[in-house]
Amino acid sequence: MKKLKIFFILSISILSSCNEDESEINYANLGANIVLNTATISNLDENHTMEFSIITAEDVTVSDMQLTRGTTTVNASIIGEKATFNSSILGTLNGQEEDGVNVNAVTTLSNGNPYSKDFTIKITKAISLEKGLDAIVYNSTVGDTLTFKTSTKSATIDNVSLEWKKGKAGTYASTTPLGSNLNVEGDEIIFLNFTDASYGYNLAVKDTLYYRFIAKSGSLTDSLETYMPIISQTFATSNKVTLSSDLTKNKLNLSTATFYTDTNTEDGEIKFKNNSGFEKEGTTDIDFVKVGDLSTESNYYNTVDKLYAEKDLLVAKRLYDAGTKLTEVSDTANGDLYIYKITRIVTEEGKPDTNVTTYGMIKIADIITTNGGTSLTEISIEFGEAEIKQ
Structure with missing residues (x-):
């Protein structure tokens, strides 16, 4: 374990919450603290190795660590100054992007002090817009560009597909505006000289184009919906x-x-x-x-x-x-x-x-x-x- 001299022990407290009050645990007094290194994963990372750093005082060791999520408890693997566990304990991640996932860590310390600490793991979407579009300008030689990207910790994205529909009440159908499969890491779609004939969409000014990107990783999927009204060319000021x-x-x-x-x-x-x-x-x-x-x-x-x-x-x-x-x-x-x-x-x-x-x-x-x-x-x-x- 990482050892700290007595005059370093006070610094352990900075690794705990910056919002501590008197009712919260003082990890410096306990002689140990753990820091979650993997604080963020994507909603497709349901089989990712999560990592903690273990920090202890000179005379303290950690012999065991248990992670609990709801009714599920697993033992973390402790090697040296690190502890790891699998993200599968977190359950289904899709839909948890707003609030994140809470997990509790209970650690056995050699000095006999009780140690329990709660963590919130942030969940991000595996697919997101790098550059969105407020609108598509009809029949313009100036291109409007829509760009998406994908990002995971370790999950492999097998493919990204795209669907479209006309208006909110429309029905989604498959589309390939680039004429080929989208790059799984990310790609851009440039709307240039967009008319009612473009891509067979039959969209005119005042219509709205909806897109739904779908990233697939094994049996898991993440989707992203965006919409772009079709607007005419106008003069901005009068x-x-x-x-x-x-x-x-x-x-x-x-x-x-x-x-x-x-x-x-x-x-x-x-x-x-x-x-x-x-x-x-x-x-x-x-x-x-x-x-x-x-x-x-x-x-x-x-x-x-x-x-x-x-x-x-x-x-x-x-x-x-x-x-x-x-x-x-x-x-x-x-x-x-x-x-x-x-x-x-x-x-x-x-x-x-x-x-x-x-x-x-x-x-x-x-x-x-x-x-x-x-x-x-x-x-x-x-x-x-x-x-x-x-």
């Missing part, structure tokens, strides 16, 4: 501004939400147009499509208010492609919605110029005309845009 007939601020740059004077011919992208509209400014590569009747669209987009609230740019692009292109709108009304497409030249030092195309929405709110010597019309609008990654 701007509320007032487009005015006032020539000191009648031009608007949509990318910066900045107003310019009528004499500025460089920075504006749209400008106010009589009587209560807007038009492209100068050579800006922009045009507009007015959104019409949406009653035949899904419930998510059957009004302009719903469409703008969802900010679904994929639907917006479809409406734009099918609509009549305009470069000017003379009269607007509260509640009108326009889809626009704009292409800008992006200049970056050391790199060639590139053309970047974005799609956006302009929603018309209040239109106010005042006559105080000079007629002034102001159109409240809300707008936003983003590049569609297709």
Whole structure:
């Protein structure tokens, strides 16, 4: 056994609980302590060798150690400064991840002192997500990556399979999104250009993809469920501004939400147009499509208010492609919605110029005309845009 000189005995107490109070056992006074080295195992480690370290004072030895879990008691094997037992005493580990498993150790000391100590062994899942996904973006060229990993103390994982279903009420079925078996140590699934045709799932925007990973070790299994809503491409932020007939601020740059004077011919992208509209400014590569009747669209987009609230740019692009292109709108009304497409030249030092195309929405709110010597019309609008990654 590991021997401690008298002036080291006080240090034994640090190996006991850091939350000791006066009612708890002082292991330094007992002349011995045991420390559980294997404090964590996975829920598949039902046949793992658990280990204690034995620490004693100079004149104390440990001759026996019994471990009890519920109604089951086993003798630990003591060799030198270590004691071992098999995790089978802990019973079924799957389902014990939240509270862990409690075990009691009773040790026979040569000095005759009674020794009993309780331990809680933490149980972890053998399979877990290393990188989860809040959502999958529909038909995006920017990949969304889901990564899982497996980890056990000694249990061998034979294979990891994957199942999928549509929505919470769906029925799980086998799937191989990588086209081959998953690596048992861990793997990643990249959702790229995800559409209703991907993997045969037939999932559209607003659907939810459920995945269930199953790790198998002999007759034991651990499973992990995760779900990912399918979302559209949208613009993250919007701007509320007032487009005015006032020539000191009648031009608007949509990318910066900045107003310019009528004499500025460089920075504006749209400008106010009589009587209560807007038009492209100068050579800006922009045009507009007015959104019409949406009653035949899904419930998510059957009004302009719903469409703008969802900010679904994929639907917006479809409406734009099918609509009549305009470069000017003379009269607007509260509640009108326009889809626009704009292409800008992006200049970056050391790199060639590139053309970047974005799609956006302009929603018309209040239109106010005042006559105080000079007629002034102001159109409240809300707008936003983003590049569609297709």
